[in-house]
Amino acid sequence: MANAPDTVQFSALSTEAIRTGGTGRRRRSAGGTRTLMLVLLPAFVVLAVFYFYPMLTVLIAAFNDPQLGWQNFQWFFGQQVNLDVLGRTLLISFWVTVICVILAFPFSYFLTVVTPSTRSFLMLIVLIPFWTSTVVRTFAWVILLQDSGPIGAFMKLFGVDSLGIIRTPTAVLIGMAQVLLPFVVLPMYATMSKIDTRLLTAARSLGARPSKAFVSVYLPLSLPGVASGALLCFVMALGFYITPAMLGSSRDAFLSTLIQGQVQGLAQWGHGSVIGFVLLVVTLVILGVAGYVGKKTGGSVQDMVGGSKA
Amino acid sequence: MRRRIWAAAALTVTGAIALAGCSGGSSEPVPTISNPVAGQVADGILKGHTVTYAGDGGTTQDAQMKAFFTPFADKTGVTFNQDSPQTLAKIKAQVESKNYQWDFISGVADTVARNCGTLFEKLDMSKIDTSKVADGLLGGTECGVPSIAYAIVQVYSTDDFGTNGPQSWADFFNVQKFPGTRAVYSGDGVIDSATVEAAAIAAGWDPSTDFTADWANKGLDEIEKIKNNIAFYSTGSQAQQMMESGEAKIGAIWNGRALAAEKNGKKLTPVWNDWISIVDQFAIIKGTPNAEIAYYAINYAMGAEQQAKWTELSGYSPVNKDAQPKIDELTQKYITTTKERAATSVPVALDFWKDAAAVSTLQDRWSSIVAGG
Amino acid sequence: MNNEVRPLTKVLLSIVTVIIAIWLIAPMLIVFPISFSGDPSFQFPPRSWSTRWYESFFTNSQWMDALGNSALIGLLVAIVGTALGTIAALAINRSTSRLAQTAQTLMLTPMIVPPIIAGAGIYTFFLKADLVGTIFGFVMVHVCLALPLVVIAVNASLSGYDRSLELAAASLGANRLKTFFTITVPLIAPGILAGAVFAFVTSFDEVIVAQFMVSPALQTLPIMMYTSVTRTTDPTIAAAAALVLAAILVAFCLYQFVVVPLTRRSRKQQVSE
Numbered sequence: 001m002a003n004a005p006d007t008v009q010f011s012a013l014s015t016e017a018i019r020t021g022g023t024g025r026r027r028r029s030a031g032g033t034r035t036l037m038l039v040l041l042p043a044f045v046v047l048a049v050f051y052f053y054p055m056l057t058v059l060i061a062a063f064n065d066p067q068l069g070w071q072n073f074q075w076f077f078g079q080q081v082n083l084d085v086l087g088r089t090l091l092i093s094f095w096v097t098v099i100c101v102i103l104a105f106p107f108s109y110f111l112t113v114v115t116p117s118t119r120s121f122l123m124l125i126v127l128i129p130f131w132t133s134t135v136v137r138t139f140a141w142v143i144l145l146q147d148s149g150p151i152g153a154f155m156k157l158f159g160v161d162s163l164g165i166i167r168t169p170t171a172v173l174i175g176m177a178q179v180l181l182p183f184v185v186l187p188m189y190a191t192m193s194k195i196d197t198r199l200l201t202a203a204r205s206l207g208a209r210p211s212k213a214f215v216s217v218y219l220p221l222s223l224p225g226v227a228s229g230a231l232l233c234f235v236m237a238l239g240f241y242i243t244p245a246m247l248g249s250s251r252d253a254f255l256s257t258l259i260q261g262q263v264q265g266l267a268q269w270g271h272g273s274v275i276g277f278v279l280l281v282v283t284l285v286i287l288g289v290a291g292y293v294g295k296k297t298g299g300s301v302q303d304m305v306g307g308s309k310a
Numbered sequence: 311m312r313r314r315i316w317a318a319a320a321l322t323v324t325g326a327i328a329l330a331g332c333s334g335g336s337s338e339p340v341p342t343i344s345n346p347v348a349g350q351v352a353d354g355i356l357k358g359h360t361v362t363y364a365g366d367g368g369t370t371q372d373a374q375m376k377a378f379f380t381p382f383a384d385k386t387g388v389t390f391n392q393d394s395p396q397t398l399a400k401i402k403a404q405v406e407s408k409n410y411q412w413d414f415i416s417g418v419a420d421t422v423a424r425n426c427g428t429l430f431e432k433l434d435m436s437k438i439d440t441s442k443v444a445d446g447l448l449g450g451t452e453c454g455v456p457s458i459a460y461a462i463v464q465v466y467s468t469d470d471f472g473t474n475g476p477q478s479w480a481d482f483f484n485v486q487k488f489p490g491t492r493a494v495y496s497g498d499g500v501i502d503s504a505t506v507e508a509a510a511i512a513a514g515w516d517p518s519t520d521f522t523a524d525w526a527n528k529g530l531d532e533i534e535k536i537k538n539n540i541a542f543y544s545t546g547s548q549a550q551q552m553m554e555s556g557e558a559k560i561g562a563i564w565n566g567r568a569l570a571a572e573k574n575g576k577k578l579t580p581v582w583n584d585w586i587s588i589v590d591q592f593a594i595i596k597g598t599p600n601a602e603i604a605y606y607a608i609n610y611a612m613g614a615e616q617q618a619k620w621t622e623l624s625g626y627s628p629v630n631k632d633a634q635p636k637i638d639e640l641t642q643k644y645i646t647t648t649k650e651r652a653a654t655s656v657p658v659a660l661d662f663w664k665d666a667a668a669v670s671t672l673q674d675r676w677s678s679i680v681a682g683g
Numbered sequence: 684m685n686n687e688v689r690p691l692t693k694v695l696l697s698i699v700t701v702i703i704a705i706w707l708i709a710p711m712l713i714v715f716p717i718s719f720s721g722d723p724s725f726q727f728p729p730r731s732w733s734t735r736w737y738e739s740f741f742t743n744s745q746w747m748d749a750l751g752n753s754a755l756i757g758l759l760v761a762i763v764g765t766a767l768g769t770i771a772a773l774a775i776n777r778s779t780s781r782l783a784q785t786a787q788t789l790m791l792t793p794m795i796v797p798p799i800i801a802g803a804g805i806y807t808f809f810l811k812a813d814l815v816g817t818i819f820g821f822v823m824v825h826v827c828l829a830l831p832l833v834v835i836a837v838n839a840s841l842s843g844y845d846r847s848l849e850l851a852a853a854s855l856g857a858n859r860l861k862t863f864f865t866i867t868v869p870l871i872a873p874g875i876l877a878g879a880v881f882a883f884v885t886s887f888d889e890v891i892v893a894q895f896m897v898s899p900a901l902q903t904l905p906i907m908m909y910t911s912v913t914r915t916t917d918p919t920i921a922a923a924a925a926l927v928l929a930a931i932l933v934a935f936c937l938y939q940f941v942v943v944p945l946t947r948r949s950r951k952q953q954v955s956e
Contacts, residue, residue, distance in 0.1 A: 035778075036774050036783060036786070040774055047793075050805075058804035059800070081677055106696055107699070129707050139920065142725070143717055146551070150727055242909070251537075257681070259799050261681075264397045264400075267402040280797070391899040409811070545914050
């Protein structure tokens with residue numbers, strides 16, 4: 001089993017995966033663009049037919065269902081509830097990201113200071129929720145957080161009459177944070193593992209206290225990883241549907257829930273599509289802004305997912 | 311690596327062809343129905359044919375299968391497929407693309423009524439025996455016959471209120487007199503006619519008069535007034551869980567779910583004053599080639615024996631007045647088709663709710679209350 | 684590696700880490716007691732205990748078929764997706780063309796765009812193409828959703844990959860194909876493997892788009908679980924979830940306590956030889 005990818009390699013790869021990219025030295029390949037396109041053809045045919053085509057039909061419906069025109073957009077921006085839900089989606093996604101970053105940072109830092117075997121163990125711990133389905137995880141939270149659940153019973157001992165967490169934004173935050181934490185830990189760890197700790201030693205030997213060395217040397221160096229993780233978490237949170245639907249009340253609905261309602265229950269493709277369109281635009285704007293800011297500070301959006309730096 | 315791709319591609323293509331090939335059916339035409347009798351059908355008459363039904367899913371659909379459609383399939387030889395939920399968008403897509411995945415459904419009466427003629431067939435009533443249908447359940451829409459007769463009834467937790475619980479819809483919407491979280495149906499995206507009518511009663515609507523958009527708005531006002539005390543449920547099982555866990559102390563829920571919660575040990579008291587009578591409909595998808603088979607199935611489901619079994623399994627009332635279900639006291643508590651119950655019922659005013667234009671402005675207001683901050 | 688953290692800091696950090704680790708795993712363990720509940724209820728603690736939900740799961744052909752379908756689809760997605768994604772990642776990585784960056788972003792779109800948007804359109808598309816409820820259609824759509832993860836995983840492997848090894852092989856006389864299969868593939872194998880695992884998991888757990896692709900004849904496990912939780916109060920989902928979770932935990936323990944020590948031992952043997 002000499003070639004079995006051991007846990008260290010495995011986990012290091014998955015962290016590298018989300019953070020860095022293929023930075024193999026550029027090599028002159030014969031044919032350049034043409035070979036590239038030929039080789040990519042099967043993947044793109046599949047993507048085009050089975051993903052982009054359906055996606056585009058939905059987005060186009062925003063403009064021409066039931067008639068060609070802007071009426072769906074007028075409807076969207078005319079209904080206060082749509083704007084409220086958009087705001088709520090952004091706000092809760094923001095708070096989930098904040099919570100995840102705060103929790104992931106010490107966790108990731110700890111990963112860099114332990115022995116490799118502990119590290120791989122902890123890494124797998126992080127990946128286990130990733131491998132259990134969202135439905136199962138959210139279901140577990142529903143049971144735990146319901147008023148008559150174990151946490152509620154536990155709190156009764158302290159005189160708390162009704163727990164009142166289930167079907168509130170708090171429950172949604174807890175559930176979503178657990179689902180998204182792995183996605184923040186991995187990029188963060190990937191960056192942190194590359195930080196040369198001799199810099200810290202150097203700072204200390206120059207007279208800085210350990211805490212000051214940490215704040216002025218380590219933190220700035222870890223920032224790209226924090227940023228990638230936060231960005232990934234935020235973007236994914238925006239599109240969530242199951243967790244807010246199961247843990248929150250209908251008044252905690254996300255944009256995806258609204259789309260589901262319009263499309264499934266009311267068969268109003270125009271309305272559903274325009275909500276989808278807005279959600280997509282918001283996501284792209286955020287990525288664009290992050291990319292712009294990243295360029296200014298030397299990072300790159302591509303850092304988030306790695307790959308070609310052409 | 312390339313070899314792997316070819317192997318996988320070959321696998322999937324073969325699989326697809328095999329699956330596609332299995333969709334062939336019998337080439338013999340289905341014998342036309344004549345002189346239908348509810349609950350009866352000739353043996354083996356539909357052998358070689360297939361029909362697909364889409365319903366609410368869950369325990370309700372399980373009961374429908376056990377009481378109606380599995381015996382139906384056994385008797386007629388038809389291959390009976392079921393699916394859930396009966397998503398309206400899917401129906402619309404099927405009708406537009408003429409690729410019929412479902413043949414008939416059981417759905418909310420307003421939705422059937424609003425789409426009568428466009429998404430659902432106007433029923434040929436000579437093909438269905440409705441002579442034994444309980445009073446007051448028929449009519450309302452040309453595209454449906456009763457499938458599930460149930461109620462939105464106010465229930466409250468007996469442990470929390472004892473004998474001093476709310477007695478009317480006005481009480482339901484009075485949070486000062488009766489504090490606590492209320493469980494209300496979110497309509498799962500669609501405005502719920504029964505809930506709005508209940509709220510309108512609380513606002514002062516007299517059910518013996520016509521239901522109008524004005525009263526609908528007054529009802530929505532009531533709901534909006536107490537929305538911070540409302541926990542919306544989007545499915546029956548959520549309502550049941552809310553009442554069982556104590557998250558909601560009072561609820562406007564379906565009688566079948568109240569029964570299920572009581573069976574799980576939760577003590578509830580129903581308030582039958584002005585309960586809203588709802589009748590879901592069997593409806594046939596417009597244009598499906600298996601419409602005739604659907605008529606057979608619907609007829610069979612309406613028989614006395616089948617309806618008795620349905621009640622025994624689901625706790626919902628039989629639509630056939632000759633049905634004699636053997637049920638316990640607890641189930642009897644929630645039966646809605648007795649004379650005593652019928653006297654205090656308020657039906658959903660389908661004449662109002664089938665007008666799509668009138669409903670769409672109310673729909674936006676409903677969505678705003680349900681999803682809004 | 685850094686070991687210059689003060690002991691106190693290390694202790695504090697380890698406490699925080701342990702708490703977070705518990706929070707990540709422990710909640711899911713609740714499905715175990717619920718799966719033994721005697722009532723069709725999610726109330727905890729259960730009024731009575733029974734194994735009826737496990738019986739229900741194993742004797743119900745719907746659940747078993749769904750499990751089989753999910754496993755089959757997941758496997759096919761892993762195979763097809765890894766193949767397509769690996770080739771694509773390699774090609775993009777090696778290319779000097781500016782198109783490569785655009786190609787990469789396009790390939791990552793399914794991970795970033797909320798799945799409901801494409802899912803809604805897939806039903807209509809499938810109806811027109813008569814693909815509803817077919818394994819083929821299902822696999823193809825899930826391959827699209829899995830491609831971003833495969834590309835990312837393979838990219839990660841490529842980033843640590845030393846191209847001069849290929850040069851060395853070439854200078855020893857190996858042609859490009861031989862170099863590819865004997866040098867490149869084994870070295871990026873961990874990335875490919877990781878990608879395959881991610882692809883399988885993505886497909887096995889997918890609900891949002893799957894709900895537009897299922898049919899009475901083709902149900903998947905996550906759809907059954909989601910319907911089970913929202914539309915019924917049927918603890919069979921707890922039994923199903925408990926079994927899946929148990930399988931994952933067993934695999935984890937096996938890997939951590941059997942495979943890893945074995946690998947280490949064999950490596951020690953190799954070194955000492």
